[in-house]
């Protein structure tokens with residue numbers, strides 16, 4: 110049976126660039142909500158010599174994710190699950206952001222875990238926005254609710270997503286959702302490690318995709334993104350292909366000792382405050 114690499118959010122941006130960095134002997138299953146986007150991405154990957162399939166799936170719907178896991182496992186041995194799908198502050202309201210980014214990660218990790226064997230890997234994509242939150246030891250109790258009481262989990266995070274306007278509220282919900290992804294990937298790493306499944310997360314900085322451009326535009330008056338670029342060691346936005354390469358490297362089986370951590374791929378912008 111051939112090895113299968115599943116990439117949620119693989120129809121565009123960072124997810125599609127990650128697909129292009131995977132070894133060609135793996136079957137690629139890319140997913141997202143928009144069939145037309147998946148069709149175009151599959152055509153591009155086939156042109157490059159990949160065997161690729163597009164499977165529609167909304168990661169905020171557990172049944173969809175379960176079906177994606179079943180379909181993927183029927184194509185071969187699932188060895189890599191790269192969970193890139195997500196929405197940013199200018200794209201959705203706070204509740205939608207929390208349901209897609211945070212609960213979507215719970216569904217992807219737990220549904221695929223059932224089909225993964227020893228030597229497989231899950232990489233969850235978070236964001237350097239996860240680091241924008243102050244250190245909050247009490248949040249762990251709320252994060253644990255994601256697996257036991259979803260509505261309470263969502264309500265608690267919504268209560269914390271305060272702001273002067275809708276964009277600020279969505280921004281805080283986004284930071285919470287991605288801070289959760291970092292925490293949850295670590296939790297899964299320790300739970301799944303003993304059964305041979307490696308888990309880690311990756312936090313991109315500001316990247317030149319449709320999403321990155323939309324956030325740059327939406328926050329231009331507030332100056333967040335300009336500050337992020339100015340503070341970065343690289344002094345620029347990242348390129349989607351740079352993230353694709355980083356994520357594919359982290360997901361490579363040869364990186365077997367990289368687990369239970371978040372890898373910050375942000376050109377140095379998070380550490381910029383210390384040095385600029």
Ligand SMILES: NC(=O)c1ccc[n+]([C@@H]2O[C@H](COP(=O)([O-])OP(=O)(O)OC[C@H]3O[C@@H](n4cnc5c(N)ncnc54)[C@H](OP(=O)(O)O)[C@@H]3O)[C@@H](O)[C@H]2O)c1
Nearest residue numbers: 118122123141142143167168194195236315316318320321
């Ligand atoms: N670009 C940045 O500056 C940046 C910075 C930090 C973190 N990130 C993170 O990186 C990831 C990729 O972002 P990107 O920049 O590559 O943006 P993108 O091109 O918009 O990619 C996001 C992908 O996720 C899919 N998606 C969104 N909601 C989904 C859902 N409910 N179910 C399944 N698929 C869904 C989208 O396809 P459909 O709309 O067709 O579903 C799209 O293909 C996101 O998780 C984002 O939060 C990006």
